[in-house]
Amino acid sequence: MVLNGPLILVETVNQMNPVFPDYTRVPMETNKTTKWKLLALAAMLSAGSASAADQGNSDMTQYYTGAAPVSAEEGDIVYDDVDYSADNMAASFYGNEGQSLQPVAFVGDQQLGSGVPTPSPMMDDSYIVSNGGGCSTGDCGNSYEMASSCGSACGGNCGECRQRPVRKMLKKHDVWMTAEALLWFTQARSTTPLITQSAAGTDPELDVAGTTTLFGGDESIGGDLSAGFRLDFGRNLNDDFGIGGRFWWLSESSEDASSGGTVNGNAFSYGRPFYDTNINSDNSILIASTGVAGNDDFEGSFSAESSLDIYAAEAYARMKMLSGSGFRTDLIGGFSHFGIDDTLTVNSTSIQTTDAIAGNIGDTTVLYDNIETENRFYGGQIGFETMVNRGKWSFKALTKVHLGNMEQIYRGSGLRTFTDAGFVTTTSTDGGVLALGDTYNTTALDEDKFTFAPEANVKLGYKFRPNVSMSVGYSFIYWDDVLLSGDNINNVYNGDGITFPPGAALAQPVSERKDSSLYTHGIDLGCVIDF
Structure with a gap:
């Protein structure tokens, strides 16, 4: 079924439990019911994700599609590179007429009491569902599936099937190694x-x-x-x-x-x-x-x-001092050793000819x-390193002094x-x-x-x-x-x-x-x- 027109929610009486009202999604002239608990769960999930994005230890302010953002931390949810734009979702879900409506997130595979397939909550990522009939989940291949089951008979017509986002937990990078050529x-x-x-x-x-x-x-x-x-x-x-x-x-x-x-x-x-x-x-x-x-x-x-x-x-240790959305400043301290060797050689031979x-x-x-001459430095170091991430770009600034x-x-x-x-x-x-x-x-x-010995270093990086x-x-x-x-x-x-x-x-x-x-x-x- 294709829905047109604005969507509103109205309160109805729950016949099984009159104390708790039900909410009905009404597309102007059609009333469809759903359970309030599921909507509450969706609201909690949305609020929880927004709260997590505001935490000081997180480097993310939103969820991303495509490659994992450089600033994402352990436990953040990221998506594979699939097009789930709002325009595509609206074009599929509401047809090709005026696309001024915003996507509505439903809990579950479909709205109760309705044959209209609905997407699972995908945060800001939209989802294109099928507007064809008779398709079953999995009919579009192993990597594609329908948003809901439409029946057992497919007839080879899957409509507009799209791939579901693959959710992955971003793992923290515990070990780092940098190799640089010096000129x-x-x-x-x-x-x-x-x-x-x-x-x-x-x-x-x-x-x-x-x-x-x-x-x-x-x-x-x-x-x-x-x-x-x-x-x-x-x-x-x-x-x-x-x-x-x-x-x-x-x-x-x-x-x-x-x-x-x-x-x-x-x-x-x-x-x-x-x-x-x-x-x-x-x-x-x-x-x-x-x-x-x-x-x-x-x-x-x-x-x-x-x-x-x-x-x-x-040999050094680093401890986080400040962090925020996309940046972090560490205190650096440790042991330093330098070797500076300077050698001068002059050789001459003079032979008398008269x-x-x-x-x-x-x-x-x-x-x-x-x-x-040999110079051997043994001492300590103290300084700061600041890292800023913006998408695939990163910038680092290191300033420290060696004393000894x-x-x-x-x-x-x-x-x-x-x-x-x-x-x-x-x-x-x-x-x-x-x-x-x-x-x-x-x-x-x-x-x-x-x-x-003061030292400074600035570095611009790009994540390939x-x-x-x-x-x-x-x-x-x-x-x-x-x-x-x-x-x-x-x-x-x-x-x-x-x-x-x-x-x-x-x-x-x-x-x-x-x-x-x-x-x-x-x-x-x-x-x-x-x-």
Whole structure:
């Protein structure tokens, strides 16, 4: 039967129990009866669902069709992706005439005393029923069924059968795992000039016009893109508390320069600059040069490299502080460990090719320096993470600070080797020409310092699957007190200590130990899996 016109409810007398009235659904001119208890039950269900949506711990304000909303919590009812729009329901239930009526929810498969099939309560989801006759439940296939039984004879005509919504209880995601690719830039580092170049026939000294620095200098090392990865995993112990761990690592950030083999000074002069305390002026150790006044000619080679490695490991707990419809803020606290290793190596070989002034042809000087600094941070962390969900989109903001002890370790080692071509003898002396004083293999420069490291991260995610999201974000972290190799180079010494044979021991004035700050930042590309 097709109903047209507005619907009203009127009270009638219950013949079996006159104390309780019955309610009759009257479509203008037709009276059909139903039981008030069933209508009361439907009203209670509607009121209960509205109350649940208003609870502070719920991230839902309504029921959804299709994929489960990102913000739904455990116990919420969600529906499969089926079209139950009000327009479709009205078109089927009331015909194709003026569709201004709102759907009415009935309890049970049909209204008592009526042959009109009626849908079960589906909250805001409408339901299309059959307007054909003679169909039985299940006649439209395993995944489709009629709203009510119309009889035993179908005759192959099921009318407008539609699939019932499949109700599912959304399960809480107890475990999470995030894997991210890191594309970060680390702050450029500084050193004194280490390898210099000048035109042929001129000294490669810093105070000579036209001399350029090939390796070293102020903020000249690093600063390029470094790739890495970050893993974050954990488990929710209950709705308000969870524990997790995080590990991230950046690939080695390095800078290098090399002569590419033995070179002469016909095109350029190359040298290792230093400040000579004997003459109180800039000077250089010649690597390759031709026609420099007051010097014999040399050929040689050089190589220099600086590298920086950074990693982090964390164990943390998270506790819910605030939550509402589609958002949540957690307090983060736990243990933090960072490792920052900076290594600087410079190696040069000078071979004398003339003996017009001093020495012998073939005299060779090899200078090797290696300086390593290690920074190990052990401390705690505290901060906040806020998550906002809107449908399949999510946004996270993390801000925290790491506080604790930074263990700073300095190691400088080197070797000076001299070969006298005339007597075919070799003399080696421990210690290079760049290390601080005489602390090559001691712990005199090791220190422990209290430091802090603020960190921030923002992330935008999109849920492609019920348990899988892809994200893009930005991270920044800053260390207040770090020991770096380039800041602790001393290139002030007496030049006589370098000559062959050694005229005197290499003497360097004591220099101040220097600490500096360091930061890294960049883009994160990630995948989040909840299960």
